Amino acid sequence: MRVDQTDHDGSSRHFDERATTWDSDPAKVARALAVAQEIRSRVPLNGQMQGLEYGCGTGLLGFALQPYFGQITLADSSPGMLATLNDKIAASRSNNLRSMKLDLVTDPLPAERYDLVCSLMTFHHIDDISGLLRDLFSLMNSPGYLCVADLDAEDGSFHGPGFTGHPGFDRSVLEHEAHGAGFRNIEFSTVFQIAKPDSRGQTDFPVFLMVARK
Numbered sequence: 058m059r060v061d062q063t064d065h066d067g068s069s070r071h072f073d074e075r076a077t078t079w080d081s082d083p084a085k086v087a088r089a090l091a092v093a094q095e096i097r098s099r100v101p102l103n104g105q106m107q108g109l110e111y112g113c114g115t116g117l118l119g120f121a122l123q124p125y126f127g128q129i130t131l132a133d134s135s136p137g138m139l140a141t142l143n144d145k146i147a148a149s150r151s152n153n154l155r156s157m158k159l160d161l162v163t164d165p166l167p168a169e170r171y172d173l174v175c176s177l178m179t180f181h182h183i184d185d186i187s188g189l190l191r192d193l194f195s196l197m198n199s200p201g202y203l204c205v206a207d208l209d210a211e212d213g214s215f216h217g218p219g220f221t222g223h224p225g226f227d228r229s230v231l232e233h234e235a236h237g238a239g240f241r242n243i244e245f246s247t248v249f250q251i252a253k254p255d256s257r258g259q260t261d262f263p264v265f266l267m268v269a270r271k
């Protein structure tokens with residue numbers, strides 16, 4: 058069972074400050090590897106695909122998927138996360154990873170189009186999920202795959218008081234929003250459990266993977 062002890066307000070500064078130690082949490086590494094494995098099992102990757110990871114942080118998911126793609130663009134809004142990510146890309150032997158500063162809440166859509174867009178634990182930080190899904194749909198080639206991993210609906214105790222994002226997602230509501238953005242063949246699986254210590258001892262927060270087709 059994995060333990061994630063990151064309580065916070067969800068601000069960009071929070072992520073800037075934690076970027077250099079992000080990868081030292083084994084639970085975050087295991088979470089990304091579990092999601093990468095599930096994506097590989099559910100999507101026919103062909104080694105030529107252009108991928109985008111949105112809200113990549115230090116790129117844990119993108120690095121795990123990189124051998125199975127032609128190129129992956131790793132995008133995030135946090136300058137601190139991007140600085141750590143750029144150090145990791147420079148230190149790696151990968152020539153198919155690149156970083157991009159991107160906040161789809163405020164920035165225009167980039168010109169590139171992608172065969173697969175993935176995102177891990179980022180949707181719950183973004184207010185307008187329908188708008189985000191429409192943007193991601195626009196960024197994708199057809200046929201294309203959207204792979205979103207995030208928390209199932211919870212009681213707010215994952216982040217604790219002061220957090221202004223989503224307390225996880227009801228799968229049927231997210232499916233409805235994805236359908237409204239144009240996606241089809243929308244399917245969910247449970248891919249990981251994040252364990253948090255609390256007054257009851259420990260609470261497990263399930264993480265889903267939604268795979269949808271354009």
Ligand SMILES: C[S@@+](CC[C@H](N)C(=O)[O-])C[C@H]1O[C@@H](n2cnc3c(N)ncnc32)[C@H](O)[C@@H]1O
Pocket residue numbers: 069072085089111112113114115116117118132133134135138159160161162176177178179182183
């Ligand atoms: C919980 S972290 C997850 C990071 C990484 N995906 C992982 O699982 O290790 C959420 C990430 O989303 C990014 N983020 C939050 N809001 C964003 C936005 N509007 N646009 C792009 N990235 C955003 C944060 O900077 C942070 O890196």
